Amino acid sequence: MENIGNLHGVPHSQTGDLMSSPHVRPSSASHRNLVSHGRPAMVSSMASILEGAGEYRADHALSGHLHPAMTMSCESGMSLSSSYTTLTPLQHLPPISTVSEKFHHHPHSHPHHHPAHQRLTTGNVSGSFTLMRDDRGLAPMGNLYGHYPKDMSGMGQPLSPLSNGLGSLHNTQQTLSAYGPGAHLSNDKMLSPGGFDSHAAMLSRSEEHLARSLVGHGGPGMMSNLNGMHHHSHLHSQANGSMLAERERQSVGGPGQSGGSGQVEDINTKEVAQRITAELKRYSIPQAIFAQRILCRSQGTLSDLLRNPKPWSKLKSGRETFRRMWKWLQEPEFQRMSALRLADVSPFSPEAAAASPVLPARRKRAASEWRRARQGRVTSPSGRYRRVPGVPFKK
DNA sequence: TGGAAGTCAATAAC
């Protein structure tokens, strides 16, 4: 079976190596040192958003306006008003590229183009990236999530499997080839078509090499592994945090993008899978939660995708799922976690209702569907019935 | 119409 058999064999072993507990929970002093340099506080904060919750939304009007990613959901694309996505059709995700454009292009600049988007911007908070990233650097942020239980030693581990050692990365070069164009070693030009050079310049040669080996051609380098945990992190500390976030948003898994439109052309599925796996472990995010809230897929599906990522070229509609993963990875961590939280909220909760300017008629209809879904079934636009998680399905 | 892709959900395994 040509490449696929071999390819699937690789991810298994690699994932195992990278994710097995002995490796993911380093206890060395060096790792603890990393933990003590800013990032851990943020890490714990992120996770606690997941757990926490309610007060987060209540206390932070930003929640619905911070960034489209935070309102990412499965049905309408990505707005809070459609956060009932978990109940809606799962088969055909809206092209994430259409959403991604809203993500990356001036959340406040064209509010009149998209109703959902408009809702996001009608609040009194613009939710600009700048604001978000600044927040990340604020010390108080850590306090918000102080109760996050994840052991911090784990936070000291290399954020990305890539950062665990160049050797393993180099070893993966050959086997990654089918998972994304990025696997082909490319030339230096693959580093950042979009103003990424200044960041890349700060990277070590080895990192650049890694990036080249894991990235999609024409796309930015696989700098996401830097995500605050690369060997420079202790030097840059918080100040570097936003820079890293910038890097991360621009390049995770090595997708190529078309002409700056933000549309993903190809994704290194294996790398994305590894990154997602690492992030889920890092923040102790259950697969089920991530699958449902971000991907609108089941836990089993996600597990399969993470363990057996098919090469991008082999994917058809399944690309959409990887696009979502990739987009999630691109978002600043704060927004990632917020998205995980918000997607769990009924759009018809008093909070959501108060915050949403969605048209009453549309809202009423959606609410009806929501209620039906809560009763065990929901009819998708295509006429199919979708089981609602947690509600017995009656055939 | 049959095969492939994608996914779900039950359940086993850890």
Place this chain on the structure above:
DNA sequence: GTTATTGACTTCCA
């Protein structure tokens, strides 16, 4: 409690 596995189902496409 979380993750991996797997059989069944739906959709798409040649």
